[in-house]
Amino acid sequence: MLALGKLLELTLAGREPAEKTQLTVEGVRMRWLSEGALEVRPPEARDNGLDLLLSAGIHGNETAPIELLDRLLHDIARGDLKPRARILFLFGNPEAIRKGERFVEQDVNRLFNGRHEQSSGSEALRACELERLAASFFSLPDRQRLHYDLHTAIRGSKIEQFALYPWKEDRQHSRQELARLRAAGMEAVLLQNKPSIVFSAYTYDKLGAEAFTLELGKARPFGQNSGVNVSLLEARLKQIIEGTEPELTEAALDGLQLYSVAREIIKHSDSFRLNLPADVENFSELEVGYLLAEDIANTRWIIEEEGARIIFPNPRVKNGLRAGILVVPTTDENLA
Numbered sequence: 001m002l003a004l005g006k007l008l009e010l011t012l013a014g015r016e017p018a019e020k021t022q023l024t025v026e027g028v029r030m031r032w033l034s035e036g037a038l039e040v041r042p043p044e045a046r047d048n049g050l051d052l053l054l055s056a057g058i059h060g061n062e063t064a065p066i067e068l069l070d071r072l073l074h075d076i077a078r079g080d081l082k083p084r085a086r087i088l089f090l091f092g093n094p095e096a097i098r099k100g101e102r103f104v105e106q107d108v109n110r111l112f113n114g115r116h117e118q119s120s121g122s123e124a125l126r127a128c129e130l131e132r133l134a135a136s137f138f139s140l141p142d143r144q145r146l147h148y149d150l151h152t153a154i155r156g157s158k159i160e161q162f163a164l165y166p167w168k169e170d171r172q173h174s175r176q177e178l179a180r181l182r183a184a185g186m187e188a189v190l191l192q193n194k195p196s197i198v199f200s201a202y203t204y205d206k207l208g209a210e211a212f213t214l215e216l217g218k219a220r221p222f223g224q225n226s227g228v229n230v231s232l233l234e235a236r237l238k239q240i241i242e243g244t245e246p247e248l249t250e251a252a253l254d255g256l257q258l259y260s261v262a263r264e265i266i267k268h269s270d271s272f273r274l275n276l277p278a279d280v281e282n283f284s285e286l287e288v289g290y291l292l293a294e295d296i297a298n299t300r301w302i303i304e305e306e307g308a309r310i311i312f313p314n315p316r317v318k319n320g321l322r323a324g325i326l327v328v329p330t331t332d333e334n335l336a
């Protein structure tokens with residue numbers, strides 16, 4: 001296999017490849033751009049006009065998505081997978097991946113859309129570099145742009161695999177993309193309704209990509225991901241890469257649960273208390289009247305919404321950051 005197919009090995013070892021560009025037997029060009037960043041370009045005659053950004057390891061301990069991208073890259077480097085799409089593979093936070101930690105000093109996925117400029121340190125620099133790599137990749141005119149930022153969650157979930165769909169003023173969420181996610185095994189989608197500082201929100205808002213954060217199961221160390229079943233997503237990604245995806249019909253949305261954000265729980269101070277068991281699962285339902293959280297100056301988060309569920313509860317985030325999202329079921333009436 002070509003050495004550049006071993007991007008993960010290079011990244012784990014903190015090494016630069018001797019040769020920065022290599023050609024597969026299929027004439028596919030692989031180009032190492034920077035640590036954890038590799039562009040794959042099909043021969044011009046095979047190019048189908050799709051630019052696909054696949055990122056993982058924005059959180060260093062979320063290894064199942066990293067292993068999935070590693071398998072796809074191996075297949076491309078061996079000539080077993082024959083891309084018609086142009087692809088950018090990104091391992092988001094190499095230092096944290098090497099340490100097996102979510103982050104080293106600060107969460108890279110809270111540093112996009114301008115936030116890295118107000119910060120310092122290696123993770124702020126990395127967020128800036130990821131924005132630059134994505135912007136350069138998505139700079140070619142008249143091409144389709146798609147970004148999947150792959151994650152696993154800190155805790156178990158009542159809905160194992162789900163997507164978060166960013167928001168931008170005057171832009172509608174796409175039914176076609178939701179059908180594609182359903183076919184890729186996602187059981188639910190959270191439709192965001194305000195701007196955000198995560199990677200997929202940057203590529204959606206600033207670069208015009210269809211972009212999603214995908215949650216694929218519970219985070220575990222390398223080699224311990226047999227409980228994370230990515231087979232439907234992996235099969236779909238291969239079809240997208242090879243341009244062999246079956247046509248999507250509207251009916252394919254059937255069974256996909258849609259949620260919208262009712263409220264984001266922001267931790268304001270060290271007095272923040274979250275009134276949930278440590279092992280509570282994502283999408284656990286909360287009853288109207290339930291006292292969810294308390295914070296400084298008698299701030300109280302009481303559930304007012306029927307059918308509210310909690311995702312990503314985390315009282316240990318830094319002050320000023322999201323300590324959970326309250327979501328409620330929604331319908332497909334506003335989709336494009």
Ligand SMILES: O=C(O)CCC(=O)N[C@@H](CCC(=O)O)C(=O)O
Pocket residue numbers: 059109151152153154155164198200213311312313314
């Ligand atoms: O399990 C958790 O609490 C967090 C899992 C995770 O990393 N989720 C992403 C979601 C990004 C988004 O809001 O689109 C994150 O929190 O960065």
Ligand SMILES: [Zn+2]
Pocket residue numbers: 058059062151152153
């Ligand atoms: Zn994550």
